[in-house]
Amino acid sequence: MLGNTLLMALREIRRNVLRSSLTVLGIIIGVAAVIVIVTLGAGTTKQVQAEIGKMGSNMLVLSPGGERRMGGAATTAPPFDLADLVAVRREVNALSNAAPVNMRPMQVIIGNENRRVNIMGTDSDFSAVRSWKVVEGRLFTPSEVRSGKAVCIIGSTIKNEMFAGQNPINASLRIGKVNCTVIGVLESKGQAMFGGDQDETIAVPIRMFQRRLTGNTRVDSIYISARGENEMDDAKAEVEKLMKERRKTGEEGQPDFNVRDMKEVSNMVQSTTGVLTGFLSAIAAVSLLVGGIGIMNIMLVSVTERTREIGIRLAIGALEKEVMMQFLIEAAMLSAFGGLVGISLGLLGAAALAPVLNVPFTLQLSTVLTAFAFSALVGVVFGFMPARRAAQLDPIEALRHE
Amino acid sequence: MNEQAQAAQGRPPGDISQMSYAGPVVAFDQVYKIYGKGESEVRALDGVSFQINAGDFVAVMGPSGSGKSTCMNIIGCLDAPTAGRYLFKGVNVSDLSRDQRALLRRHFLGFVFQGFNLLARTTALENLELPLIYRRIDKKTRREMAMEALRVVGLSGRENHTPAELSGGQQQRVAIARAIVTQPSLLLADEPTGNLDSARSHEIMELLSKLNHDNGLTVVLVTHEEAIAAFARRRIEFRDGKILRETNTKRAG
Numbered sequence: 001m002l003g004n005t006l007l008m009a010l011r012e013i014r015r016n017v018l019r020s021s022l023t024v025l026g027i028i029i030g031v032a033a034v035i036v037i038v039t040l041g042a043g044t045t046k047q048v049q050a051e052i053g054k055m056g057s058n059m060l061v062l063s064p065g066g067e068r069r070m071g072g073a074a075t076t077a078p079p080f081d082l083a084d085l086v087a088v089r090r091e092v093n094a095l096s097n098a099a100p101v102n103m104r105p106m107q108v109i110i111g112n113e114n115r116r117v118n119i120m121g122t123d124s125d126f127s128a129v130r131s132w133k134v135v136e137g138r139l140f141t142p143s144e145v146r147s148g149k150a151v152c153i154i155g156s157t158i159k160n161e162m163f164a165g166q167n168p169i170n171a172s173l174r175i176g177k178v179n180c181t182v183i184g185v186l187e188s189k190g191q192a193m194f195g196g197d198q199d200e201t202i203a204v205p206i207r208m209f210q211r212r213l214t215g216n217t218r219v220d221s222i223y224i225s226a227r228g229e230n231e232m233d234d235a236k237a238e239v240e241k242l243m244k245e246r247r248k249t250g251e252e253g254q255p256d257f258n259v260r261d262m263k264e265v266s267n268m269v270q271s272t273t274g275v276l277t278g279f280l281s282a283i284a285a286v287s288l289l290v291g292g293i294g295i296m297n298i299m300l301v302s303v304t305e306r307t308r309e310i311g312i313r314l315a316i317g318a319l320e321k322e323v324m325m326q327f328l329i330e331a332a333m334l335s336a337f338g339g340l341v342g343i344s345l346g347l348l349g350a351a352a353l354a355p356v357l358n359v360p361f362t363l364q365l366s367t368v369l370t371a372f373a374f375s376a377l378v379g380v381v382f383g384f385m386p387a388r389r390a391a392q393l394d395p396i397e398a399l400r401h402e
Numbered sequence: 403m404n405e406q407a408q409a410a411q412g413r414p415p416g417d418i419s420q421m422s423y424a425g426p427v428v429a430f431d432q433v434y435k436i437y438g439k440g441e442s443e444v445r446a447l448d449g450v451s452f453q454i455n456a457g458d459f460v461a462v463m464g465p466s467g468s469g470k471s472t473c474m475n476i477i478g479c480l481d482a483p484t485a486g487r488y489l490f491k492g493v494n495v496s497d498l499s500r501d502q503r504a505l506l507r508r509h510f511l512g513f514v515f516q517g518f519n520l521l522a523r524t525t526a527l528e529n530l531e532l533p534l535i536y537r538r539i540d541k542k543t544r545r546e547m548a549m550e551a552l553r554v555v556g557l558s559g560r561e562n563h564t565p566a567e568l569s570g571g572q573q574q575r576v577a578i579a580r581a582i583v584t585q586p587s588l589l590l591a592d593e594p595t596g597n598l599d600s601a602r603s604h605e606i607m608e609l610l611s612k613l614n615h616d617n618g619l620t621v622v623l624v625t626h627e628e629a630i631a632a633f634a635r636r637r638i639e640f641r642d643g644k645i646l647r648e649t650n651t652k653r654a655g
């Protein structure tokens with residue numbers, strides 16, 4: 001019986017191929033949109049995770065301020081200084097490297113080129129901590145770091161765009177009012193997870209940053225890499241204990257600094273993409289709703305057109321629920337068919353967009369199955385009213401129709 | 403009325419398909435069908451009583467609007483009386499739900515409608531299979547039964563033709579085949595020859611007579627034409643919702 005009903009529904013849909021296709025356009029668009037969004041979203045998440053992994057999943061960021069916020073600059077907590085860095089390096093056993101990181105966007109002038117660039121005050125250890133290699137030239141020498149010499153290592157975007165791809169080593173550029181000699185070029189990292197170009201960065205010795213660019217002795221954050229992933233908790237505990245001592249917080253007191261690992265950062269990224277996905281999913285839901293109404297409309301038309309057929313079925317002994325089932329299955333098949341086309345188009349679209357957006361294409365079976373089930377469900381929900389109308393027709397009236 | 407009749411009377415059995423009864427197939431007892439109310443009231447059936455026994459061949463006659471179709475719809479359990487009692491195989495149809503009446507139709511009734519009413523764009527074979535599908539008969543048996551019914555109505559070889567590819571007479575024979583393919587207790591035909599020429603009408607009537615004679619199929623048909631009614635063994639004439647007269651035209655046997 002079910003097999004027959006399925007066959008009948010299939011035949012009915014095939015009978016009106018054009019009409020059926022137009023009807024399910026809403027479903028197709030809705031489902032395709034969902035698939036593109038979710039697939040690219042999953043790709044982005046995967047990429048962010050990979051990026052975080054590359055940055056060192058064993059990296060900790062120590063910054064002042066008690067609240068756990070990203071970029072926690074506006075805080076009353078006192079900043080660190082270079083003595084804190086020295087202490088961290090000396091006292092924390094689970095540590096492999098530590099580097100100071102002060103960031104500030106500043107005006108940079110190279111010949112006629114003039115733009116705002118993120119200046120990073122640090123020392124040579126940042127390369128190891130952030131797994132960020134120098135591909136041309138060299139890192140800072142210890143003496144350059146100690147004396148705060150006006151040298152810099154530029155990101156690949158600076159080289160490509162402000163030096164027009166020419167060899168920048170030993171060239172000179174101006175950061176604010178300070179002339180600076182280029183000694184190295186950093187490897188390209190691509191888009192940061194929060195947008196913005198990580199390669200549009202210039203690294204300078206921390207002392208030069210402090211004395212000549214900002215005129216203070218503060219260290220805004222300390223990036224720490226643990227010896228290995230298993231030593232993360234140890235390193236974190238050691239850093240916390242050390243800083244509590246140094247900042248005289250006391251054992252029980254509320255610390256005025258925080259030590260964050262990349263897992264937390266990754267969670268934050270995920271919640272951001274989650275909001276975005278939710279918003280776009282709402283749009284997709286609207287188009288599915290419109291698609292569902294389209295199906296309801298066409299099923300109502302179909303019931304009217306096939307009134308006589310329904311009359312015959314009822315007269316020869318079809319039960320209400322059997323007629324109802326027939327139309328429900330037809331509606332569900334129609335929208336599931338739309339779902340299948342939508343899934344195919346969505347996957348094609350995502351595959352085409354992924355390289356453009358520089359995101360890996362990740363096929364998620366669960367998404368595909370959910371989308372399929374959901375589209376069939378739309379058919380059932382919106383097919384219900386027309387199906388019930390068909391089932392409740394009076395056989396005498398129906399046979400006399402038209 | 404015998405004991406069995408009284409036992410079954412007004413009480414729908416648990417499994418309708420297993421219903422059996424030795425009394426009359428159809429028993430009308432003061433049946434009324436009234437449309438509208440007050441001034442515009444129409445008494446389509448105005449206190450009608452009659453019985454039809456198994457194996458009968460009845461012609462229902464009367465002028466237009468006299469209540470023939472209304473009567474057929476009630477016999478066919480498509481409609482219920484406004485008042486009075488209709489027992490089908492001893493069961494009071496008014497007591498049945500919509501679905502129970504559908505099951506009665508499914509298992510005991512065959513309909514031949516005036517306008518053929520075959521499913522369009524569907525082959526003769528598939529049209530015949532439809533009532534068998536609702537009876538949950540498996541595909542192989544279904545095919546065999548449908549082919550046999552087509553053979554009986556003389557349409558072997560036309561099983562894959564759609565109604566559009568068949569003549570009016572052939573379409574009506576497919577409709578008859580569909581009505582008898584389930585081996586019903588009662589065949590109802592409302593003007594089955596209505597839009598056929600006299601030669602085709604004759605063919606159809608011979609077919610129905612043969613089914614009545616050979617298989618003992620009970621047949622009730624509505625007609626305006628004397629020549630058609632002449633095939634029946636009994637005649638019920640309606641006028642203004644009442645039975646004008648009942649006559650036996652041929653002696654049985």
Ligand SMILES: Nc1ncnc2c1ncn2[C@@H]1O[C@H](COP(=O)(O)OP(=O)(O)OP(=O)(O)O)[C@@H](O)[C@H]1O
Pocket residue numbers: 437438444445446464465466467468469470471472473
């Ligand atoms: N659904 C309905 N609503 C109101 N009146 C109806 C309805 N069905 C039938 N009638 C009326 O009942 C009366 C009997 O109708 P019925 O269809 O039984 O006549 P009939 O004998 O079959 O006529 P014909 O030979 O023209 O088919 C008519 O007066 C008709 O107008």
Ligand SMILES: [Mg+2]
Pocket residue numbers: 470471472592
């Ligand atoms: Mg009539």
